[in-house]
Amino acid sequence: MVNFTKSKTMIKNEQQEEYIEQALEFYDNEDYLNALVYFTKAIAEGKIHNEHIYHYRAEAWSKRGEYDIAIMEINDALRENPQNAKLYGKRGEFHHKSAQYSKSIRDLTLAIELESHVPIYYYERSIAHSKISNWTAALEDIETAIHLAGNDAEKESPEFYVQRAEIALKTNDLEKGLEDCQRILKSDSPPNNAYRICGEILLAMGDSINGVKMLEKAAELGENINLSMAKGRHQKHEYQEAIQWCDRYIEFNSTDHEAFHLRGNSYYFLYLKDNDKKNLENARRDCEFALEYYPYFIEAYRTLVRVFLALGDFLRSQHCEEKIKELENLKRT
Secondary structure (H helix, E strand, O other), X not given: OOOOOOOOOOOOOHHHHHHHHXXXXXXXXXXXXXXXXXXXXXXXXXXXXXXXXXXXXXXXXXXXXXXXXXXXXXXXXXXXXXXXXXXXXXXXXXXXXXXXXHHHXXXXXXXXXXXXXXXXXXHHHHHHHHHOOOHHXXXXXXXXXXXXXXXXHHHHOHHHHHHHHHHHHHOOOHHHHHHHHHHHHOOOOOOHHHHHHHHHHHHHOOOHHHHHHHHHHHHHOOOOOHHHHHHHHXXXXXXXXXXXXXXXXXXXXXXXXXXXXXXXXXXXXXXXXXOOHHXXXXXXXXXXXXXXXXXXXXXXXXXXXXXXXXXXOHHHHHHHHHHHHHHHHXXXX
């Protein structure tokens, strides 16, 4: 979150200062539309450098979910100060929120080039790498973030350990992931998602009883655990229940490629149980949605290979196998 504190050297014009004060008051009251109006009036005064105001206005746009506009605001701020690492970091955050993960990585890399000692940039870049399943780079970045945070990392930045635990979950290093989760859950104020990640790890280790308890705790704290429950049901071969949990998740997360693939994969295994080809068509549809939202999702192609073979569509199955090889080659380069 940007720090809205103004320095005396920043504000020289009384009218502009008044507009900014009003804008900040609206922002604090979550009235982002009026905040935008008054930030814009402040810019129109034109008596000082507007870099900070563009930054403020970007934050207000982002609160309204207008990430593309927020990015344009940061671009305007960068034109006034192209050496500001925080602006690159903020643009990386907005690219992340708009699912532009490669651009997010690029911006955070620029921020790191300017301020290589700041742990949060490595943490944010680790998350962006995770979104495209680049686990080696994600782990390297989060290890760097924890190292730079020093002895106070557990207390001041517990989310770093949660991110490392999630990477461990995705790379099947479950014991290390559980160790990180348990370490953070012993702290005074563990992040809500620590319970979710711990629950997922326990499910992956076959401990469904404690895993579900952790997920229920996460849900009590407001953490969205629907997809986690879907994963747990899928792992227990309860495919119809997994589909239902995916339905609930997709209702509120309509562009989540992982959710569509999980539902598609569940439909495929449901077909193996009931031999209903309608489930194959549902599986094909969901995997294609997953690839529409994230074209590099190799697991969706792998499921499609099985689906097209079951449908007797050998040409499309072969095409998916070629895409898998192409993506595997990209990972190695």
